[in-house]
Amino acid sequence: MNKYIWxxxxxxLGLGLGFWAGHHEAELxxxxxxxxxxxxxxxxxxxxxxxxxxxxxxxEMGMDYVPVFxxxxxxAISPQEAGKIxxxxxxxxxxxxxxxxxxxEMGMDYLPxxxxxxxxxxxxEISPEKIQKLGVTTEVVTHRKLTRSxxxxxxxxxxxxxxxxxxxxxxxxxxxxxxxxxxxxxKRGQAxxxxxxxxxxxxxxxxxxxxxxxxxxxxxxxxxxxxxxxxTGNALQRLHYWDIxxxxxxRLQTQEKTLDTLPLLSPVNGVVLDKPAQEGMRFxxxxxxxxxxxxxxxWLVIEVFEQDIGEVRLGQIxxxxxxxxxxxxxxxxxxxxYPTLTTETRTVKVRVVLxxxxxxxxxxxxxxxSLAAIENKPDxxxxxxxxxxxxxxxQVVLVQKGEGRFEPHVVKLGxxxxxxxxxxxxxxxxDEVVTHANFLIDAESNLKAALEGFDSQGKPKLQPETx
Numbered sequence: 001m002n003k004y005i006w007x008x009x010x011x012x013l014g015l016g017l018g019f020w021a022g023h024h025e026a027e028l029x030x031x032x033x034x035x036x037x038x039x040x041x042x043x044x045x046x047x048x049x050x051x052x053x054x055x056x057x058x059x060e061m062g063m064d065y066v067p068v069f070x071x072x073x074x075x076a077i078s079p080q081e082a083g084k085i086x087x088x089x090x091x092x093x094x095x096x097x098x099x100x101x102x103x104x105e106m107g108m109d110y111l112p113x114x115x116x117x118x119x120x121x122x123x124x125e126i127s128p129e130k131i132q133k134l135g136v137t138t139e140v141v142t143h144r145k146l147t148r149s150x151x152x153x154x155x156x157x158x159x160x161x162x163x164x165x166x167x168x169x170x171x172x173x174x175x176x177x178x179x180x181x182x183x184x185x186x187k188r189g190q191a192x193x194x195x196x197x198x199x200x201x202x203x204x205x206x207x208x209x210x211x212x213x214x215x216x217x218x219x220x221x222x223x224x225x226x227x228x229x230x231x232t233g234n235a236l237q238r239l240h241y242w243d244i245x246x247x248x249x250x251r252l253q254t255q256e257k258t259l260d261t262l263p264l265l266s267p268v269n270g271v272v273l274d275k276p277a278q279e280g281m282r283f284x285x286x287x288x289x290x291x292x293x294x295x296x297x298x299w300l301v302i303e304v305f306e307q308d309i310g311e312v313r314l315g316q317i318x319x320x321x322x323x324x325x326x327x328x329x330x331x332x333x334x335x336x337x338y339p340t341l342t343t344e345t346r347t348v349k350v351r352v353v354l355x356x357x358x359x360x361x362x363x364x365x366x367x368x369x370s371l372a373a374i375e376n377k378p379d380x381x382x383x384x385x386x387x388x389x390x391x392x393x394x395q396v397v398l399v400q401k402g403e404g405r406f407e408p409h410v411v412k413l414g415x416x417x418x419x420x421x422x423x424x425x426x427x428x429x430x431d432e433v434v435t436h437a438n439f440l441i442d443a444e445s446n447l448k449a450a451l452e453g454f455d456s457q458g459k460p461k462l463q464p465e466t467x
Contacts, residue, residue: 040067040068042054042067042068042091043055043056043057043065043066043067043068044065044066044068045059045065045066046059046063046064046065046066052065052068053065085112087099087112088100088101088102088110088111088112089110089111090104090110090111091104091108091109091110091111097110098110123401123405123406123407124398124405124406124407124408124441125404125405125406126404126406126441127404128403128404131404134437134440134441135436135437136434136436136437136438136441137434137435137436137437138400138432138433138434138435139383139384139387139432139433139435140430140431140432140433141381141382141383141423141427141428141429141430141431141432141433142381142382142429142430143379143380143381143382143429144379144380144382144420145379145380146380146382146415146417146418146420146422147372147417147418148311148372148415148416148417148418149370149371149372149417149418150304150308150311150312150370150371150372151368151369151370151371152302152303152304152305152308152347152350152368152369152371153302153303153366153367153368154300154301154302154303154352154366154367154368154369155300155301155364155365155366155367156298156299156300156322156354156361156362156363156364156365156366156367157298157299157300157301157363157364158273158293158295158298158299158363159293159294159295159297159298159299159353160299162268162270162293162294162295162296162297163273163291163292163293163294164267164268164270164291164292164293164294165288165290165291165292166192166264166266166267166288166289166290166291166292167285167286167287167288167289168195168197168242168243168264168283168285168286168287168289169241169242169243169285169286170197170199170200170242170285171197171198171199171282171283171284171285172195172196172197172198172199172200172282172283173195173196173197173280173281173282173283174193174194174195174277174278174279174280174281174282174283174289175193175194175195175196175261175279176193176194176261176279177192177193177277177278177279178190178191178192178193178194178263179192179193179266179272179275179290180275180279181272181275182272182273182274182275183271183272184271184272185269185270185271185272186266186269186270186271186272186292187266187269188266188267188268188269189245189265189266190265190266191245191263191264191265191266192263192264192265192266192277192289192290193263193264193277193289194261194262194263194264195261195262195263195264195283196260196261197262200239200242200244200262201258201260203235203238203239203242204239204252204258204259205258206235206238207232207235207236207238207239207252208252208256208257208258210228210231210232210234210235211232211235211253211256213228213231213232214228214229214231214232236249236253239252243264243265244262245262245263245265248262248263264289266290266292267292268292268294269294269296270292270293270294270295271292271293271295272290272291272292273291273292273293274288274290274291275289275290275291276288276289276290277289277290293363295356295359295361295362295363296355296356296357297353297354297355297356298353298354298356298361298363299335299351299352299353299354300318300320300332300351300352300354300367300369301349301350301351301352302349302350302352302368302369303342303345303347303348303349303350304347304348304349304350305346305347306341306346306347306348309337309348309350311371312334312337312350312371313334314334314335314336314337315333315334316333316334316371316372317331317332317333317371317372318331318332318333318334318352318369318370318371319331319369319370320332320352320354320367320368320369320370321367321368321369321370322361322365322366322367323365323366323367324365324366324367325360328360330354330361331354332352332353332354332355332369333352333353334350334351334352334371335351335352335353336350336351337349337350337351338350338351352369380414380415380422380423381422381423381427381428381429382420382421382422382423383397383411383420383421383423383427383433384419384420384421384433384435385416385419385420385421386435386436386438387421387433387434387435387438388411388413388421389438389439394410395410395411395412395413396408396409396410396411397409397411397426397427397433397434398433398434398438398441399427399431399432399433399434400432400433400434406434406441409426409427409431410426411423411424411425411426411427412424412425412426
């Protein structure tokens, strides 16, 4: 009896295990079928649907790529809202397109591209939260007047046309120096030194003798009086040609007595730049005794780069800033453009004349000038400098197309001035361009991948190819 009971129990246990194994195998097959049904076709970049991967991956921000399943719709809008189908694209994101439905090499159907989807091609989408974190700012593109300024550096120099050399026209000795230091300020008519010269004594004596002869011939014939007056005048004129002070000549005429020493006077108001004269020295005719500069006007000689020299004109107003007086601004005019270029620096010297009545502008001071370039252009379409992303090969501006949507535009730029670029091509008045955080948007959205869909004219390359 016990043997029959044990046999029945073993049979029931075997039937139970077989049922459980079969049920588990069915569940396993069902799970595998479900997993196969939900297996993603590929993975796409979370911020740029054009970047895809066959395996799970992460973007540059550490975000997981988004899986794309077979049952996912091709567009966020219904086919009725999306309009007509323009063409079909490769399901794995390849560049291949087709005008008619077809399958890829894996047997997957090409995905339709609708009319309204194409309108968003090349756009960059960023969530409002990230826009706020990035600190994105925009500015509306408008027409404005741009005036380019040419900036150049230079130094204050003496006005060479106002430098005077004090040189005697006779031989003599320096009896006494009244001005014996360089840098001293002298006034016009001030006695610079006292000189002794035998030639001057002889000339004075000749004048006095001629004058005495003229007085003795007062009762003689008119011809004799005329000749005597001419001799006296010539003797006096000779002293005048030798730059004898008028006061000393007057004294000689009234006192009728020779002067042992005579002063040599300053011809201008100015500063003594050079003083070779020494007390007691002998000098010859034409020898330099003093060099005096009138600093009522000075030069600022600036170095203008060769690409800017074509915008410089004679008579241009220059706003000058001197490092020694940062709070002051001086104004001058372009007087001369030097005819040669310095090959080492590729610059041309330009001379700006500055008034210096108060004497603040001292030779040797360092400063710079800003010249307003002559522009005859009307108001130009312009964008801020910060809005331009320059890769070297082309310049791109991000245009805001809506909330969180930005579109890169390839632009052609012209004049740069006042913190703005002239836009020749690529934008229209009223476009709203990103002026701050555009580089961050570039990094966030992989702008390079978006720009690959544009040709050299800034138009999308999404043109379907025939199968």
